[in-house]
Amino acid sequence: RDLLQGHRLPTEAGTPVNHRRSVLAISFSFLALFAGYNAAQGLQSSVDGWLGFVNLGTLYFTFTVVSVGAPALIQGLEARGVPLCRVMLVTALVYVGMIGVNATAMPAPGAPGRTAFVAANIFLSFLVGAAAPVLWTIQNLYVARCALKAACCRGDSESEVEVTRTTSAFNALFYTFFQFSGALGTGVSSVL
DSSP states (O other): OTTTTTOOOOEETTEEOOHHHHHHHHHHHHHHHHHHHHHHHHHHHHHHTHHHHHHHHHHHHHHHHHHHHHHHHHHHHHHTTOOHHHHHHHHHHHHHHHHHHHTSOOOOTTSTTHHHHHHHHHHHHHHHHHHHHHHHHHHHHHHHHHHHHHHHHTTOTTOHHHHHHHHHHHHHHHHHHHHHHHHHHHHHHHHO
16 A cells, blocks of 8 residues: 555546556557567567677676665655656667667678767667666556555455456466567567
8 A cells, every 4th residue: 555655657637547557558669668678679689799798797786786776766756746657658769779779780890980889889888778777667566556446446455355356367368468578578589
């Protein structure tokens, strides 16, 4: 219940929106984003060799470090009135930038622009590593709040069993789409 205090999900003319539809919307968004990202990441080490390993090492090291403070950062942003949907959009755009750089052919050794390309690649890996924990923490909050709000709309917010069932159903829905993004991304990278 503490999650509900002070947090509002969208409403239309005073009636609650379909919270399942809200979870479907974020699920499709993550499917599209991570299908592209999984394809780019799959190509990263196989096409770019050493640069791919440096990028992934940078990304996951940064991810590990930033994960520790992401919940406190998000709590601070909410306390300042920053809409988390905007934060989620900005963090998703970092992934889009990473996908874009990886969709560009790396210049040959000694070719003009190679150093800038390598630097951009590593920098974007760092940014994705910093953005990912924030994105995933907000995603978790969003799905949990949708589940709590859906239970409240049905009048079942007092029933711990119903809240747990709704939360489980919404998480299952989200992760069904998200896991499909791995298959889709791997398929795309194998075709390329």
